[in-house]
Amino acid sequence: MSAPSLRHAFETSVKALYGPNGRIPCRLLHTTPSLNAYPTKKKGRGGAGAGAGPPKSEAGPSYTARTQLSKEFTPSSSSSSSSSSRRPRRRSSGGGGEDPTAARIRDFSREGAPHPSSLSSPTPPSENFDGPEKGTFRRWRSPGNKSGIGSGQGLLGRAHRRNIFDRSPARTSSAPGGKYASGRNDTGGKPAYRTGTTPISSFARAPSTSTSPYTKNEPEFGAWKTNPNLDDDVQRGRILPETQFTSPPLLPGFVDALKGMFGEKARPTAVQALSVQGIVRQEGEEGGGGEKTQHLLAAETGSGKSIAYLLPVLQSLKLAERSRSESDSSQPSSSTRKNPPMAPRAIILAPTHELARQLAQFAKTLSHHEKLRVQCLSRANVRNSDASDGDVAHDVDVLVGTPMKVLETLKGRGWWDREIDQEHDEEEGGDRRRRRERKGVNVDVEAQAELGTGGGEGRLSLERVEWVVIDEADVLLDPDFIKTTNLLLSSIDASRRPPFPSPSPSEAKDHTFNLILSTATIPTSLSTYLSTTYPSLTRLASPGVHRLPTTLRTEFVPLPDGGLGAKNRTIERRIRQVWENDYKLAVDRARKANLRPVPQWSKIIVFANKNGRVESLAAYLEEKGVGCVGMGGERGRVWGSNRHLKGFLRELDPSLSPASSTDPHVLITTSLLSRGLDFAPSVRYVFITDEPRNTVDFLHRAGRSGRAGLEGTVVVFAKEGKGGEVMFLLCSVLASDELATGSIGSFELSVL
Numbered sequence: 001m002s003a004p005s006l007r008h009a010f011e012t013s014v015k016a017l018y019g020p021n022g023r024i025p026c027r028l029l030h031t032t033p034s035l036n037a038y039p040t041k042k043k044g045r046g047g048a049g050a051g052a053g054p055p056k057s058e059a060g061p062s063y064t065a066r067t068q069l070s071k072e073f074t075p076s077s078s079s080s081s082s083s084s085s086r087r088p089r090r091r092s093s094g095g096g097g098e099d100p101t102a103a104r105i106r107d108f109s110r111e112g113a114p115h116p117s118s119l120s121s122p123t124p125p126s127e128n129f130d131g132p133e134k135g136t137f138r139r140w141r142s143p144g145n146k147s148g149i150g151s152g153q154g155l156l157g158r159a160h161r162r163n164i165f166d167r168s169p170a171r172t173s174s175a176p177g178g179k180y181a182s183g184r185n186d187t188g189g190k191p192a193y194r195t196g197t198t199p200i201s202s203f204a205r206a207p208s209t210s211t212s213p214y215t216k217n218e219p220e221f222g223a224w225k226t227n228p229n230l231d232d233d234v235q236r237g238r239i240l241p242e243t244q245f246t247s248p249p250l251l252p253g254f255v256d257a258l259k260g261m262f263g264e265k266a267r268p269t270a271v272q273a274l275s276v277q278g279i280v281r282q283e284g285e286e287g288g289g290g291e292k293t294q295h296l297l298a299a300e301t302g303s304g305k306s307i308a309y310l311l312p313v314l315q316s317l318k319l320a321e322r323s324r325s326e327s328d329s330s331q332p333s334s335s336t337r338k339n340p341p342m343a344p345r346a347i348i349l350a351p352t353h354e355l356a357r358q359l360a361q362f363a364k365t366l367s368h369h370e371k372l373r374v375q376c377l378s379r380a381n382v383r384n385s386d387a388s389d390g391d392v393a394h395d396v397d398v399l400v401g402t403p404m405k406v407l408e409t410l411k412g413r414g415w416w417d418r419e420i421d422q423e424h425d426e427e428e429g430g431d432r433r434r435r436r437e438r439k440g441v442n443v444d445v446e447a448q449a450e451l452g453t454g455g456g457e458g459r460l461s462l463e464r465v466e467w468v469v470i471d472e473a474d475v476l477l478d479p480d481f482i483k484t485t486n487l488l489l490s491s492i493d494a495s496r497r498p499p500f501p502s503p504s505p506s507e508a509k510d511h512t513f514n515l516i517l518s519t520a521t522i523p524t525s526l527s528t529y530l531s532t533t534y535p536s537l538t539r540l541a542s543p544g545v546h547r548l549p550t551t552l553r554t555e556f557v558p559l560p561d562g563g564l565g566a567k568n569r570t571i572e573r574r575i576r577q578v579w580e581n582d583y584k585l586a587v588d589r590a591r592k593a594n595l596r597p598v599p600q601w602s603k604i605i606v607f608a609n610k611n612g613r614v615e616s617l618a619a620y621l622e623e624k625g626v627g628c629v630g631m632g633g634e635r636g637r638v639w640g641s642n643r644h645l646k647g648f649l650r651e652l653d654p655s656l657s658p659a660s661s662t663d664p665h666v667l668i669t670t671s672l673l674s675r676g677l678d679f680a681p682s683v684r685y686v687f688i689t690d691e692p693r694n695t696v697d698f699l700h701r702a703g704r705s706g707r708a709g710l711e712g713t714v715v716v717f718a719k720e721g722k723g724g725e726v727m728f729l730l731c732s733v734l735a736s737d738e739l740a741t742g743s744i745g746s747f748e749l750s751v752l
């Protein structure tokens with residue numbers, strides 16, 4: 001079926017579900033449907049008896065639309081494989097009592113490969129399947145238990161005023177961790193982050209043209225700026241400029257590092273190719289002190305954006321270092337002072353400490369041969385940030401941290417609290433303008449001077465900053481973060497640009513450093529902000545942006561009626577089914593090779609919306625013998641290390657001991673961990689158990705699996721009916737390769 005007919009099927013379903021002028025209640029989508037009928041659900045699916053779930057021909061009319069849709073998602077023309085992926089899932093022949101819910105799980109794989117559950121092997125039913133080393137691994141602990149993972153440390157209280165992503169700065173006078181137990185959501189009752197309010201219909205589009213640069217019909221490039229360094233085809237995304245990492249344009253040390261990371265035949269991903277072609281500077285054009293550039297890198301989750309922006313930054317730093325040492329080998333080093341301030345030449349900002357640590361590891365690995373010094377500020381979390389902190393008091397080339405942490409290092413611990421106190425004093429005196437300035441809103445020149453030069457604690461100097469990268473730019477420039485982010489950017493400008501010019505009358509920002517923004521999703525609000533604030537921004541986007549990775553399968557599991565208990569049971573069953581399938585695959589493989597089966601147990605990331613839900617599901621699974629780590633909000637996070645995610649993250653950090661088979665295989669969390677984290681290849685499943693706040697949230701949660709070309713599955717649990725149907729349809733649409741662009745109903749999917 002062609003894209004228009006898929007679109008039609010989608011529209012038909014949505015309109016039929018919600019009726020004329022209906023509004024989809026699940027907040028993911030908004031539409032104005034007008035069709036009037038949706039086929040009634042056929043009863044009796046998943047009834048008793050082996051192999052329950054009707055054959056395709058018996059599927060009730062309610063599934064026609066979905067069956068058609070699932071055909072769309074199966075690019076393979078092989079009828080056998082596609083029918084296998086369309087067919088409602090059958091129970092394993094392992095027998096036991098019929099499980100109506102399991103039988104109704106439908107796999108809408110786009111791959112068309114036979115689902116592992118179709119393999120016959122003498123395995124127990126999912127209900128009782130134990131999975132990896134039951135009972136031996138680290139378990140989630142109850143809130144009162146202060147030992148080990150999951151012990152509440154009262155951290156939520158510290159961050160109660162802040163976005164879920166960033167717990168700095170600490171406010172010690174805040175509420176104790178007991179608040180956590182009350183089951184408040186991620187931010188103590190506030191929405192986790194504001195992108196949560198962006199419906200799919202609000203996704204950004206390039207103004208003036210509704211078509212993507214990747215459509216076949218030769219679109220205009222719209223608002224996307226033309227970079228004279230890129231040839232036209234590359235600019236429009238029709239071809240990718242590089243198929244190999246080569247030297248030049250990259251310095252040999254970086255090419256070697258890439259080969260070390262990805263093998264001798266390492267090839268750049270689309271976004272990396274665009275970055276290497278468009279941003280990387282070569283010998284003789286290191287651009288120190290010249291005109292500063294501004295770039296946006298946009299690509300789907302797991303597509304290698306981190307390396308895409310690190311390469312140009314690191315290469316530029318290295319080239320500048322070389323040319324400086326050639327021209328002035330007698331330049332004094334800042335390390336001659338006893339406790340010199342850090343004077344980074346590049347700052348990389350991320351919304352969470354976990355992501356900051358991961359990015360620092362990427363940067364360190366890439367700099368292995370070219371020898372650049374990388375410092376992650378989150379490592380210093382373990383100790384108070386005294387000026388004498390030996391951990392950080394040395395020269396660095398690249399500094400990685402959250403905006404709050406960088407500001408804290410600049411201005412001293414507790415600066416935020418001091419400013420809040422000052423606010424209150426001044427408010428009493430009626431000076432509200434001053435209060436706004438202090439909060440970072442419209443920071444004026446005087447405030448910039450104060451912040452950039454005299455306000456610090458002497459631990460960080462921003463004078464040398466040549467590059468700033470804002471990773472997860474849609475979070476760091478969203479309403480919850482933008483004040484802090486802009487305060488930091490202003491501070492860098494102020495440090496680098498004395499005497500201060502008068503503020504520009506326009507909103508456009510002309511920074512004194514090179515800026516790279518990186519994101520997998522661009523809500524309209526961000527796009528609008530970028531257009532006004534960074535009019536000369538060059539936007540480089542991969543063809544797959546705003547799509548699920550092509551290697552990610554989507555699956556919908558209907559939840560039965562019966563409240564939380566029934567929901568928990570369904571989730572548990574699906575977890576056991578994952579491991580049952582792992583076992584079957586191992587048995588099958590072993591049978592062919594005449595060996596003992598050694599299952600590769602899949603790891604599963606389970607996303608819920610609220611901390612309380614994380615806690616209750618973790619407790620339920622714990623009780624049922626499913627080892628898991630529960631991490632909601634600040635709960636379970638470890639200061640200064642990613643130890644709490646050991647076994648789930650791809651291991652680049654040599655300081656972490658290798659994951660063991662006795663580690664938990666299930667991580668339950670909120671959107672806190674949905675951003676940027678590079679989970680291990682063994683994380684083959686993402687479970688979305690609560691309705692995501694919006695499409696952006698869905699894309700990031702789902703994108704924790706199926707990364708870097710690996711296969712993964714996102715399993716959406718929802719009630720059959722309106723919300724659930726739309727969730728499923730949304731997954732399907734986002735998974736569809738055929739819908740490269742265009743609108744569906746009122747959903748604008750043509751983003752870039």
Ligand SMILES: Nc1ncnc2c1ncn2[C@@H]1O[C@H](COP(=O)(O)OP(=O)(O)OP(=O)(O)O)[C@@H](O)[C@H]1O
Pocket residue numbers: 262266267268269272299300301302303304305306307519520650675676677678703707708
């Ligand atoms: N050229 C490449 N070849 C093979 N693997 C790569 C390549 N580039 C990056 N990777 C791997 O892809 C994975 C994902 O990379 P990265 O975390 O940068 O993705 P991302 O696009 O930033 O994802 P997200 O949007 O979720 O933040 C990493 O494990 C990385 O090592």
